[in-house]
Amino acid sequence: MYKAMDHCGIVVCHSLHDTYKALKAIQHRGQDTAGIAAKNRHGVDILRWQGYVDNFSLENMHKILNGSLFIGHVRYATYGEKNTDALFQGAHPRFIDTDNITEYRDPPHPHLIARGATKAIVHNGTLVGVSCDGDLIDTDIMLRAYSKNGIEWVMKCFPASYASAILDMRRDEVVVFRDRHGIRPLWIGEKDGRVVAASEDVAIWDIGGKPIREVRPGEAVYIDMEGTDIRSNQVVEPSPNTSLCFFEFNYNSAASSTLDGKSIKDVGYRIGMILASEYTPDVDFVTYIPNRPKSMARGYSDSRGLPFVEVFYKVRMERAFLGPTREKRAQSIGSNLFILDNVDLRGKRIVVVDDSVVRLTNAPDAAKKLRDRGAEWIALVLGTPVIGPVIDGEEHGCLFGVDMPPGDDFAIQRCGDLDGIKKESGFDDVYYISTDGLAHAHGVPSEQRCMYCIGGPNPVKEEELKAMEAALAELDI
Secondary structure, three states: OEEEOOEEEEEEEOOOOHHHHHHHHHHHHHEEEEEEEEEEEEEEEEEEEEHHHHOOHHHHHHOOOOHHHHHEEEEEEOOOOHHHHHHOOOOOEEEEEOOOEEEEEEOOOEEEEEEEEOOOEEEOOOOOOOOOOOOOOOOHHHHHHHHHHOHHHOOOOOOOOOEEEEOOOOEEEEEEEEOOOOOOOEEEEEOOOOEEEEEEEHHHHOOOOOEEEEEOOOOEEEEEEOOOEEEEOOOOOOOOOOEEOOOOHHHHHOOOOOOOOHHHHHHHHHHHHHHHOOOOOOOOEEEEOOOOOHHHHHHHHHHHOEEOOOEEEEEEOOOHHHOOOOOHHHHHHOOEEEEEEOOOOOOOOOEEEEEEOOOOOOHHHHHHHHOOOOOOEEEEEEEOOOOEEHHHHHEOOOOOOOOOOOOOOOOOHHHHHHHHHHHHHOOOOOOOOOOEHHHHHHHEEEEEEEEOOOOOOOOOOOHHHHHHHHHHHHOOO
């Protein structure tokens, strides 16, 4: 059994250059593999490669891909094996109906070229309740279902979670669509009079475009080959309480992005302010573990009137959380987190803000480095409540496309309780924001955010999953 795997960031553009640049703008959403599909008169051609977007040069990519409509993807895995072969095997775009495939598996540059496919798809999210045999992943099932019954059937069948785009050689357009719960983000925008799409508006700004609006939950948007004609279909009504993932604000999305009409940076700042109202130790200054929680730290320091001091820096912009294994994550933070040479920490009492603790990868290394420089007392202050609790016998975690599934190596499970986390972290104290405080910072009722990973309700109901199982059994794919 090959389990579902995550799919982290997508783009739709009308040139290879814009597609490549937009993918680089959302590189923070995944660093395992990248890929682009191009529609031309022969069908759909696909290029997939391992690692970062710029691991494959744009200059040479032009020799392989040509077309007038492109979809792109960056990915990191959340389920299944995470060795080199498995990571490459799960790469996007996914495609069907071609045997014209060339693969180069040998490191350091594994990549695949496919020619003349009839359809290709990119997908951000995880299809809840879908498991696959052999080399298939959940997105393959969605593409096969589309091929048989069309986009409306797909959106009515699969409740969550997906923000996706499909190229089809039979249609002179691309369709971008989002599940009824709106768990994963998706934007449309305009560049030089042509409509484009991306997981985050930052990618649209980065290619010189202008965001138009977010795709509504349950909506399919059709963009023609020229990008000048757009039509929309509300295929399924949004769920009564749409459930955008709160972790998109706290970690996944770029600080400069906007979701649900709210600035990521502003939400982070409000999280910091609420933390400052909930937790008030006597300290000399406030800092953060780079790079994501900076706005939270600013909100905390401003609210309490404490100095904000830059203490840490990174040489590489990679995200340790996206590493495929615990060892890789620890190696990433250990070799990439440093303390500025001109900061005096001797005898200081410090609040260190971080966005979250999942597996307790970053904190011990940060604490040791602070101690080695003479810090007297250090507290780790977190903008996300405890991730991965067990409540009434139910293991919580992410079911919808973030690399922290139920049963993962969560700090709370490994350490037993908050005292255990504090001991293993190396900090003198550890404080988590309250769930009510988090919802207040987001400015919406908690039921309008997916908070299942921190003990909230599952936004996808059992009857939705049963209806999906029945529909898939009848489809026989």
